[in-house]
Amino acid sequence: MKLTFKPSPNYRNEKSTTGIMKDLGLCLCAVLLYAVIYYCAAFGAQYGLRVILLACDAVVAALATDAVFYKFAKSKDIMKDLKSSYSIITALILVLISRIDTSYFAMAVCTIMAVYFGKLVFGGFGQNIFNPAAFGAALIMGNFAASYNVDFATGATPTQAASSIGWMIPSGNFASFISQYGGLGRMFLGQYPSTIGSTCALLILCCGAFLIWQRDIDWQTPVFYICTVFVEALCIGLMHGAGIEYALFNVLAGGVLFGGVFMATDPVTTPVTIPGRILWAIGAASLTLIIRLKANFADGVLFAILLMNMLTPAIDKLFDGNQIKDAAKFRRNVLIGGAAFAALTLLVGTSVKPKGETAAAPASSGVPAASGEAAAPAGGDVNFGEALPMTYNFNANKASCVIDGEENNTVRYACEAKGFGLVTNADGDYEMNQAMVVVDKSTGKIKSISMINFGDTAGVGDMATSDEALAQFEGKGLEDEVNLVTGATFTTRSVASMAQAALNAAQED
Amino acid sequence: MFQERKGKEHMSILTGPMRFHLDGHKELTAHKDVLVLEEPDDLYIPLVNGRAACSPLVKEGDEVKVGQRIGEPTDGFWYVPIFSPVSGTVVGIEKRMTAALKPGDHIHIRNDHKHSATRAFREFDYETATREEILDFVKSAGMAGLGGAGFPTFNKYTKPEGIELFIINAVECEPYLTADYANSMANPELMRDGALALLKLSTAPKGLIAVKEDKKDLIEVLHKQFDGTPIEVAEVPDIYPAGWERTLIYMLTGKRYDRLPAEAGCILNNVSTCIALGNAMKNGMPITAKYLTVSGDGVKEPQNVIVPVGTPASEVIRQCGGYVGEDCLLIAGGPMMGRTIPNDQFVIGIANNGLTVLQHREPFSVKCLRCGKCTETCPSGLVPVRINACEKIKDIDSLKKLSVMDCIECGLCTYICPSKLDVTEGVRRAKRYMALVK
Numbered sequence: 048m049k050l051t052f053k054p055s056p057n058y059r060n061e062k063s064t065t066g067i068m069k070d071l072g073l074c075l076c077a078v079l080l081y082a083v084i085y086y087c088a089a090f091g092a093q094y095g096l097r098v099i100l101l102a103c104d105a106v107v108a109a110l111a112t113d114a115v116f117y118k119f120a121k122s123k124d125i126m127k128d129l130k131s132s133y134s135i136i137t138a139l140i141l142v143l144i145s146r147i148d149t150s151y152f153a154m155a156v157c158t159i160m161a162v163y164f165g166k167l168v169f170g171g172f173g174q175n176i177f178n179p180a181a182f183g184a185a186l187i188m189g190n191f192a193a194s195y196n197v198d199f200a201t202g203a204t205p206t207q208a209a210s211s212i213g214w215m216i217p218s219g220n221f222a223s224f225i226s227q228y229g230g231l232g233r234m235f236l237g238q239y240p241s242t243i244g245s246t247c248a249l250l251i252l253c254c255g256a257f258l259i260w261q262r263d264i265d266w267q268t269p270v271f272y273i274c275t276v277f278v279e280a281l282c283i284g285l286m287h288g289a290g291i292e293y294a295l296f297n298v299l300a301g302g303v304l305f306g307g308v309f310m311a312t313d314p315v316t317t318p319v320t321i322p323g324r325i326l327w328a329i330g331a332a333s334l335t336l337i338i339r340l341k342a343n344f345a346d347g348v349l350f351a352i353l354l355m356n357m358l359t360p361a362i363d364k365l366f367d368g369n370q371i372k373d374a375a376k377f378r379r380n381v382l383i384g385g386a387a388f389a390a391l392t393l394l395v396g397t398s399v400k401p402k403g404e405t406a407a408a409p410a411s412s413g414v415p416a417a418s419g420e421a422a423a424p425a426g427g428d429v430n431f432g433e434a435l436p437m438t439y440n441f442n443a444n445k446a447s448c449v450i451d452g453e454e455n456n457t458v459r460y461a462c463e464a465k466g467f468g469l470v471t472n473a474d475g476d477y478e479m480n481q482a483m484v485v486v487d488k489s490t491g492k493i494k495s496i497s498m499i500n501f502g503d504t505a506g507v508g509d510m511a512t513s514d515e516a517l518a519q520f521e522g523k524g525l526e527d528e529v530n531l532v533t534g535a536t537f538t539t540r541s542v543a544s545m546a547q548a549a550l551n552a553a554q555e556d
Numbered sequence: 557m558f559q560e561r562k563g564k565e566h567m568s569i570l571t572g573p574m575r576f577h578l579d580g581h582k583e584l585t586a587h588k589d590v591l592v593l594e595e596p597d598d599l600y601i602p603l604v605n606g607r608a609a610c611s612p613l614v615k616e617g618d619e620v621k622v623g624q625r626i627g628e629p630t631d632g633f634w635y636v637p638i639f640s641p642v643s644g645t646v647v648g649i650e651k652r653m654t655a656a657l658k659p660g661d662h663i664h665i666r667n668d669h670k671h672s673a674t675r676a677f678r679e680f681d682y683e684t685a686t687r688e689e690i691l692d693f694v695k696s697a698g699m700a701g702l703g704g705a706g707f708p709t710f711n712k713y714t715k716p717e718g719i720e721l722f723i724i725n726a727v728e729c730e731p732y733l734t735a736d737y738a739n740s741m742a743n744p745e746l747m748r749d750g751a752l753a754l755l756k757l758s759t760a761p762k763g764l765i766a767v768k769e770d771k772k773d774l775i776e777v778l779h780k781q782f783d784g785t786p787i788e789v790a791e792v793p794d795i796y797p798a799g800w801e802r803t804l805i806y807m808l809t810g811k812r813y814d815r816l817p818a819e820a821g822c823i824l825n826n827v828s829t830c831i832a833l834g835n836a837m838k839n840g841m842p843i844t845a846k847y848l849t850v851s852g853d854g855v856k857e858p859q860n861v862i863v864p865v866g867t868p869a870s871e872v873i874r875q876c877g878g879y880v881g882e883d884c885l886l887i888a889g890g891p892m893m894g895r896t897i898p899n900d901q902f903v904i905g906i907a908n909n910g911l912t913v914l915q916h917r918e919p920f921s922v923k924c925l926r927c928g929k930c931t932e933t934c935p936s937g938l939v940p941v942r943i944n945a946c947e948k949i950k951d952i953d954s955l956k957k958l959s960v961m962d963c964i965e966c967g968l969c970t971y972i973c974p975s976k977l978d979v980t981e982g983v984r985r986a987k988r989y990m991a992l993v994k
């Protein structure tokens with residue numbers, strides 16, 4: 048029998064950090080499972096399988112990184128270090144903020160970067176400054192040649208589409224913009240393509256409620272984050288004549304809910320006091336909107352979180368004190384800080400112009416136009432934008448062609464390809480786009496293209512099939528490039544994919 | 557007034573709850589019969605009660621009786637005289653390890669088991685006595701804060717000014733401890749007399765006796781005793797640290813104060829002090845024995861015991877069936893604020909109310925998650941995680957802002973920490989460091 052000395056108290060709560068991480072992991076798995084089911088149902092079993100494989104890929108990469116690092120760091124107790132590194136969470140979050148067309152290779156590299164540079168170099172769990180998953184994603188995604196595997200493209204996500212028109216959607220066109228994703232209701236249930244984890248808003252909210260109930264996360268961060276996005280987006284929307292749907296869209300699209308529940312609440316990289324967290328959340332929400340409105344990224348959530356991570360130590364210092372005695376000061380700090388963030392956001396909000404307000408906004412990215420006058424009629428003014436090389440990878444369009452007729456060196460191909468509707472919306476009632484492509488075999492150039500059947504709903508992407516737009520293909524070969532038609536980029540690609548298919552076929556003959 | 561407050565208890569969204577419901581494990585001992593411990597043959601009465609030192613009034617070979625005054629305080633402020641708990645012979649003044657783990661002087665008495673007693677005080681009627689007479693009685697009867705601190709009771713009442721509320725603390729929020737509860741259940745009349753005497757002493761027009769809402773049987777007893785007196789029964793939620801002065805006063809009145817409860821117009825005393833005073837007034841006996849909770853998973857038969865002051869802890873544990881397990885933590889008091897003492901030779905003093913014995917298991921601790929749970933629960937409103945971080949890098953400026961000295965060492969931050977760190981100990985280090993650099 049021995050009596051040991053331990054400083055008081057000698058009584059501990061059941062709740063452990065490992066328990067918190069288990070709950071988090073459980074919720075992340077639930078979100079992942081929903082994604083598997085959604086992708087299976089909407090796009091086919093191989094998509095669902097891909098979600099699972101991506102998750103395994105990331106988890107293995109994360110654990111391996113930990114193991115190798117601790118091995119080289121001459122850890123005394125590798126098992127303990129592995130158990131208290133919680134890298135699986137990082138890996139799962141990373142998968143859920145990636146798109147389904149992310150390549151396995153990119154996923155693995157990204158996870159390794161996230162775990163190593165995002166966490167281990169800072170000294171491991173608890174010491175890192177940046178949210179490791181956001182850090183890894185920002186470091187790698189998009190800047191990496193092999194990032195995407197186009198075989199699994201699901202088309203433009205709402206955030207990409209919104210970003211292509213500057214996140215400013217005039218109210219008249221909003222309904223049609225949103226209808227391509229099945230409306231806000233369907234976005235709420237998450238049956239639209241996006242990042243893997245941002246699919247089901249309802250499920251994410253349930254996870255949030257569960258985690259708050261279990262006291263795994265505090266309620267202030269997600270609530271203030273999501274509400275601030277909503278309120279600020281509402282104000283900005285009102286300034287530009289958009290209604291409440293615009294604010295709802297901002298909350299539902301992209302990573303706001305996922306980020307708010309799973310990333311903004313990462314305790315390690317956010318302040319340790321409640322007033323600090325509230326201020327942090329307001330700041331992150333404001334930056335999310337500012338980045339959406341001003342920067343050319345698909346979504347602002349990740350960068351907003353990373354930027355606020357940098358401010359965490361300063362916010363902590365701001366709220367050093369006694370919460371009872373300094374209550375008035377803390378309240379003032381929150382109010383002033385929050386007001387400053389909000390004012391900045393609104394200022395940015397006033398300065399943005401909807402990119403398509405004067406031109407044909409709703410036709411951007413081939414948005415179905417409910418208000419007819421806004422869609423440029425075929426043959427109207429066509430603005431050419433970004434260059435599109437004819438060697439571009441058009442796999443998503445699944446273009447195919449057969450020889451329709453041949454005369455000397457001139458071959459006529461009947462081609463078909465998926466248009467905007469089919470690429471973005473697996474089960475929509477769209478038809479294939481069909482075109483007749485005439486190729487001069489001796490030169491390997493296109494002589495002419497004419498549309499046979501326009502599969503997307505009338506009015507969609509019309510500009511890309513206007514005579515003027517089709518004329519740009521004349522005389523072009525595989526080594527040339529054409530230009531995307533502003534406001535109808537998807538349809539341009541669809542047409543170009545058919546042209547490419549025809550050129551390829553001509554070469555093989 | 558109290559009932560109105562209760563609903564509004566939850567405060568601003570900018571703070572956490574600043575408290576927590578702990579699993580009290582009180583069922584281990586609360587409803588078991590109280591064991592009257594067999595008196596040991598040798599008792600050692602410490603000559604120091606907390607900070608109140610005494611010089612002995614007896615010498616080797618003297619015969620003493622139960623209740624005989626054997627130590628006279630050396631300090632007028634820390635004034636707590638010492639009385640013999642048993643009858644027998646004085647063996648001498650001996651050095652022995654105290655609960656503070658330092659050697660201290662003890663009067664060694666060999667028990668003759670005859671229980672021959674002497675009446676220490678004349679009968680005292682607080683209803684007819686003047687305030688000054690009550691104050692004198694409280695002082696000479698050796699009443700001290702029996703909640704653990706051992707602060708001489710009379711000191712609180714020397715100059716009461718603007719006191720509006722007298723509060724009796726029957727909350728007993730430490731986990732495991734049920735000694736106050738058992739004592740109150742057994743001696744309700746003594747409690748009532750002591751409480752009314754202190755109410756008179758406090759000059760407050762009314763009083764409250766605060767008790768946890770889950771102790772239904774005690775609440776019933778209290779209503780029987782106090783209904784019709786100016787003292788009301790106030791039920792408080794089962795949270796920790798409901799029994800701490802500041803939290804209790806805030807829950808009862810909605811007031812916060814800076815240094816002393818008197819600033820909020822309150823005077824507090826522990827319920828066992830009331831009972832001891834009632835006993836002294838009615839039976840003329842000082843505190844010679846204590847209700848003591850012996851509990852935890854490290855002792856064979858957890859129960860409440862009545863033990864003479866001066867009994868070694870080893871003897872108490874032995875009579876409760878001994879230790880369970882190979883490696884135990886022996887804690888004087890409850891596990892939250894009580895100290896572990898790696899030696900069971902220390903004796904039970906008048907301020908002891910429990911021995912908690914827990915089997916020692918090292919928790920699986922990981923790095924600080926920065927979850928802020930310690931911040932949300934700290935009843936003093938501190939940010940323990942920042943205090944710990946700043947203490948490590950000796951960031952004096954930040955430590956000053958973090959008002960480390962407001963920590964009451966309640967232990968909640970360590971309790972709540974999911975990473976199982978010794979957060980409270982870090983705050984203590986910061987306090988010691990700040991005391992040094994000041």
Ligand code: SF4
Pocket residue numbers: 933934935936937938940962963964965966967968969970979980983
């Ligand atoms: S021990 Fe001190 S710092 Fe920790 S919770 Fe209690 S008062 Fe706060």
Ligand code: SF4
Pocket residue numbers: 319923924925926927928929930931940941969972973974975976977979
């Ligand atoms: S409770 Fe523990 S893990 Fe959480 S912030 Fe405080 S010290 Fe860190």
